Amino acid sequence: MSVLKISEVSKIFAGPTVAVDKFSLDVADGELVCLLGPSGSGKSTLLRMIGGFERPTSGLITIDGEDITHQPPEKRPTGMVFQSHALWTHMNVFKNLAFGLKLRRLPASEIKQRVEAVLELVGLAGYGGRGVNQLSGGQQQRVALARSLVLEPKILLLDEPFASLDQHLRERLREEVRDIQQRLKITTLFVTHGQDEALAMADRIVVMRDGRTEQVDRPDIIYREPQTPFVAGFIGTMNLVEGEVSNGHFKRAGFAVDMPIADGPAVLAVRPEALDLTAAEPGTARVHRVTDYGTHGLVDLDLRDGTRLKSMVAHPDLFKPGQGVDLRPQAVSAYRDNQRAYRS
Amino acid sequence: MTDAAEGAKRPLIEGAASRRPTGLLLVAIPVFLVGWLVIWPIINAIGRTLWRPDASGTMGFDLSSYVFFFSDQYSINNLTITLWTTLMCAILLLVICLPIALYLRFSHGRLPAYVQALAIFPMFVPSIILAYAFIRVLGPNGMVDILLNSVGLPKIRTPYLTPWGPVIGLVWDNIPLTVLILLSGLGNVANHAIEAARDVGANRLQVFWHIILPRISNSLLVAISFAVLGIFSSFTLPYLLGPAAPEMMGPFMNRTFREVNDPLNAITQAVITFGFCIAFGLFYVRSVARNQGQ
Numbered sequence: 210m211s212v213l214k215i216s217e218v219s220k221i222f223a224g225p226t227v228a229v230d231k232f233s234l235d236v237a238d239g240e241l242v243c244l245l246g247p248s249g250s251g252k253s254t255l256l257r258m259i260g261g262f263e264r265p266t267s268g269l270i271t272i273d274g275e276d277i278t279h280q281p282p283e284k285r286p287t288g289m290v291f292q293s294h295a296l297w298t299h300m301n302v303f304k305n306l307a308f309g310l311k312l313r314r315l316p317a318s319e320i321k322q323r324v325e326a327v328l329e330l331v332g333l334a335g336y337g338g339r340g341v342n343q344l345s346g347g348q349q350q351r352v353a354l355a356r357s358l359v360l361e362p363k364i365l366l367l368d369e370p371f372a373s374l375d376q377h378l379r380e381r382l383r384e385e386v387r388d389i390q391q392r393l394k395i396t397t398l399f400v401t402h403g404q405d406e407a408l409a410m411a412d413r414i415v416v417m418r419d420g421r422t423e424q425v426d427r428p429d430i431i432y433r434e435p436q437t438p439f440v441a442g443f444i445g446t447m448n449l450v451e452g453e454v455s456n457g458h459f460k461r462a463g464f465a466v467d468m469p470i471a472d473g474p475a476v477l478a479v480r481p482e483a484l485d486l487t488a489a490e491p492g493t494a495r496v497h498r499v500t501d502y503g504t505h506g507l508v509d510l511d512l513r514d515g516t517r518l519k520s521m522v523a524h525p526d527l528f529k530p531g532q533g534v535d536l537r538p539q540a541v542s543a544y545r546d547n548q549r550a551y552r553s
Numbered sequence: 554m555t556d557a558a559e560g561a562k563r564p565l566i567e568g569a570a571s572r573r574p575t576g577l578l579l580v581a582i583p584v585f586l587v588g589w590l591v592i593w594p595i596i597n598a599i600g601r602t603l604w605r606p607d608a609s610g611t612m613g614f615d616l617s618s619y620v621f622f623f624s625d626q627y628s629i630n631n632l633t634i635t636l637w638t639t640l641m642c643a644i645l646l647l648v649i650c651l652p653i654a655l656y657l658r659f660s661h662g663r664l665p666a667y668v669q670a671l672a673i674f675p676m677f678v679p680s681i682i683l684a685y686a687f688i689r690v691l692g693p694n695g696m697v698d699i700l701l702n703s704v705g706l707p708k709i710r711t712p713y714l715t716p717w718g719p720v721i722g723l724v725w726d727n728i729p730l731t732v733l734i735l736l737s738g739l740g741n742v743a744n745h746a747i748e749a750a751r752d753v754g755a756n757r758l759q760v761f762w763h764i765i766l767p768r769i770s771n772s773l774l775v776a777i778s779f780a781v782l783g784i785f786s787s788f789t790l791p792y793l794l795g796p797a798a799p800e801m802m803g804p805f806m807n808r809t810f811r812e813v814n815d816p817l818n819a820i821t822q823a824v825i826t827f828g829f830c831i832a833f834g835l836f837y838v839r840s841v842a843r844n845q846g847q
Contacts, residue, residue, distance in 0.1 A: 262748050282751040289752045295745035299767040308763065309753030353749075360753060 211273050211286070211363035211396045212238050213259070218268030220254050220420075228254040230420040231268070236364075239394040241387070243407035246417035247443070252400045253368055255417075259398065260289045260366050272363055288357030289366040292373060294349045296341040302328070302352050303337035309360045327359040330389060347378045354386065358393070365390070365397040371406065379403075383410055404444050408432065416440045434552065438544040441478045448484065448518045450477040459543060462514035464493050464536055468543055470551045476544040481507065481521040485537040492533030494518065501525045510534065595827065602821045618821040630799035632825070635785060638719055638801055642784045643777050645724045646731045650776070653728075654735035655765075658742075669732075676729035680722075684793035687722055688713055718794035719801060723787060727780045734779065738772020739765070771840050778837030782830055802826045 213236040220229040229251040236242050244252035257263040259270055261282035270278045277285050296305055303324055310320040328334050331351040341349060350370055357365060367386070371379040387410045390397050401407055407414045408428045416423040416431065416439075424436045435441035442449050452461030454475045459468040466477060486508060494510040497517070506525020510518045518536070522528065543551040605615040622628045653672050657665050675683070690696045692713040701708060712718045742765055750764045766773075788803035795801060800808070802822060810819035 260748075260752060262751075281756075282748070283754045283756055287752070289749070291745045291749060293743065293745050295743065295749035297746055297750070297764060308750070308755075312754045312759060356749070356753065 212236065213364050213396055213398065214269075214271045214274075215255075215259070216269040216271075218255070218258060218270060219266045220251070220258060220263060221266045228420055229258070229265075232417075232420065232422060234415060234422070234425065236396055236398060239396055240412045241390050241397040241399060241410060243411035243414045244398065244400045244417055245402065245404060245407040245414050245443075246423075247402060249419075250417040251420035252402075252417050254420075256289075256366050256368050256398060256400045259364070260287050261285045262289075286363040287366055288360055288362030288364070289368065290350075290353050290357050290370045292369040294346075294353040294373075296349055296352055296356075298341055300341070301337065302333070302339050302341060302344070305341060305352060306337075306356050306359050309356070313360075323359055327355045330358065330392075331355045332385070346374050347382055350374065350382060351385075354389070358389070358395075363396065365395050367397065367399040369400055369402070371401075371403075379406070386410070408444075416443060418443075434549075435478070435542070436549050437547055438476050438478065439547075441542065441544070446481050446519060448477075448479045448481065450479075450512075450516060450518070451475075452477060454543070459541075462512040462516060464512050466538055466541055467553075468541075468551055470543065470545070473545065475550060478542040478544065479518075479538045479540070481519040483538060483540040484518065484520040485539060486510075486520050486522060486528065486534045487537065488527070488532060489535040490533040493536050494534055496528050496530050496532045496534060498530060499525050499528050508534075510536070598820045598824050598827075602817065602824055605817075618817055619825075621818065622821055622825060627799070628805075628822070631802060631805045634716055634799040635802045635826075636829075638716060638723070638791070639781055639784045641720045642723045642727065643781055645720065646727055646780050647773070647777070649724065650728055650731040650735055651773075654732050654739055655761075657732070657736055658739040672732045673729045675725050680726060680789040681793070683726060684722060684790055687718070687725075687794060691721070713794060714796050716796060716799075718796075719787075719791040722790035722794045723784050726790060727783065731776045731780055734772055734776040735769065738769035738776075741772075742768045771843060774840035775837060778833055778840065781833045782837070785830055785833065786826055 213234075215232060215234045215236075217231045217233055218229060219227070219231050221227050232251070232255060234242070244255060246252050254263055258265050261277070261280060261284075265278060268278070269276060272286055277287075297308070300308065306324045306327060307320045310323060315323075324337065325334070328336060331354055333348060333351055333355065336344070336348070336352075341352060344352065350373075353370070370386070371382055374382065383406055399407075399410060408431075411428055413425060414428050414431045415425045418439050424431060424440045426434075426436075431440065431444055435444060435447075438449055441447045450461050450464070452459050452464075452475060453473070454460075454468050454470055455472045457467060457469045459466045459475060459477050461477070468475070468477075494512050497509040497511050500507045500509075506522045506528075508520045508522055508525065508528050510520060512518065520536070528534070538553075541551075541553045542549055602618050603614060603616065604612060605617075606612050607615070650672075653668065657669050657672075678686075688695065691709070691711055693708075693711050695711070695713075698708045698711075712721055746764060746768070747760055750760045755763060786803060787801065788807065791801035792804040792807070795804065802825075806819050806822045806826070809815050809822060813819075
């Protein structure tokens with residue numbers, strides 16, 4: 210039952226490179242928060258500062274009110290799962306898990322009991338005697354998770370733990386990790402650059418960019434109501450069209466949308482699933498390519514000035530390359546000065 | 554037939570039968586040289602010390618030169634000082650080189666680059682230059698003595714011509730190779746493995762003992778095996794820096810052969826030295842094999 214509080218934390222590397230810039234976040238007890246962002250957005254650096262592997266240039270990190278900002282990793286009540294698993298190949302699975310418990314001088318019987326319990330939890334009961342090199346990538350990742358869980362940390366830190374796994378395994382493991390996290394009610398911070406992972410697992414998502422927070426919200430809100438064009442473009446597929454608003458209409462190359470905001474430049478955002486098409490000649494746009502995914506189709510469109518848009522359609526066979534179409538956006542947002550200015 | 558089809562029919566590597574003579578020719582010269590200059594002298598030396606004529610001139614099996622070596626106190630002392638020097642050098646090399654390698658592995662920036670250059674520098678200094686540099690610095694009336702004298706302090710008890718003379722010289726001489734081998738071993742220890750250990754509560758000493766040391770054990774074995782093999786049979790530095798008696802096996806063999814003019818006992822000393830080196834060599838081969846097995 211632990212609360213993590215990050216206050217105005219910055220990290221400036223020599224150069225100087227600002228990796229994390231006055232970042233603040235409160236993670237509630239038992240909550241799973243995903244740090245999501247592109248490479249170089251500072252999410253891993255932030256996680257490493259919480260784990261004690263990087264020293265913040267400024268700011269404060271507390272767990273349950275206790276300042277851990279300058280504590281070494283071995284003194285912190287955190288457990289970290291690394292992207293590369295970081296298992297010790299000269300030890301078998303049992304010894305990997307027991308190592309931290311032995312350092313805490315627990316009795317051998319208790320170590321055995323706790324290791325077996327956590328192996329059961331991650332679905333690796335009976336694997337204690339195996340060498341870690343004998344395990345598959347997914348099993349190694351479970352051992353890495355078990356190694357952190359066996360110490361019952363207050364905060365679990367996951368640094369892109371599934372990045373080295375294939376898609377199928379990744380999907381299965383993220384469900385398992387989420388189940389375990391909810392069962393143990395352990396406060397968890399999860400770093401990923403995979404939006405699917407974040408949307409599927411997180412209670413809240415922190416979208417990071419250039420070391421700063423772009424938006425912190427529930428996954429559904431992040432998806433439906435992105436507050437900045439960066440978040441809109443980063444989460445899911447989004448059509449972002451730069452244009453001009455005049456007299457309550459957004460216009461770009463013959464494509465017009467009602468938009469009751471002040472005149473001036475704006476960025477229109479519309480999801481492919483919210484952009485309906487109707488056949489029309491010559492039409493507002495022309496079909497460039499049609500991709501049939503079986504469950505749905507994706508139509509690539511070109512506006513008259515060549516601006517490329519995407520539309521998700523239920524019947525892709527109705528559209529052919531070169532065909533003219535009219536666009537009917539069902540839900541749009543508009544951004545101005547890096548802030549949301551309108552939502553239909 | 555298309556090119557692709559022809560390619561499919563043609564084996565990627567030409568037939569083994571046609572390659573065999575070329576391959577054998579390529580290895581023939583080095584194999585011949587090793588056989589002629591290494592294997593044959595070994596067999597010859599062992600044969601000449603074990604298969605000798607008796608008083609009547611009849612050839613037969615004879616261990617008398619070995620019996621003499623192991624019953625002669627002077628020979629035993631020389632073997633003992635050689636083993637002692639080798640052991641001291643091995644210990645000192647570990648004590649000196651492991652911290653240097655650890656520092657180089659886990660530090661970044663300009664200073665570690667200078668330290669590495671300094672650690673590798675002895676590799677480019679010939680042993681004989683090193684020996685005379687040692688004498689000019691640590692020898693009687695050397696630089697240290699002159700400096701101490703200039704401030705009114707007594708002279709140092711110089712290690713020159715004592716058993717510590719060769720130890721200091723050989724350690725200096727072997728630092729570069731030992732550091733390089735250890736550094737290579739440490740390069741295989743992933744940062745994440747160390748961070749994971751610290752994450753579960755290990756302090757720096759525990760990380761070193763439980764994570765780093767087991768991971769570089771093979772490199773340690775290889776480094777020490779290499780150093781020991783060279784030190785045990787070394788000549789120049791013990792000859793120039795060591796005491797007249799007891800002396801290490803290298804100078805001992807040379808003196809027995811040239812000054813005492815006793816080739817049989819010199820060869821016996823060589824075979825015994827070879828025996829010890831073979832034991833160290835097997836240690837090295839075992840560690841390499843274990844490394845490859847992993």
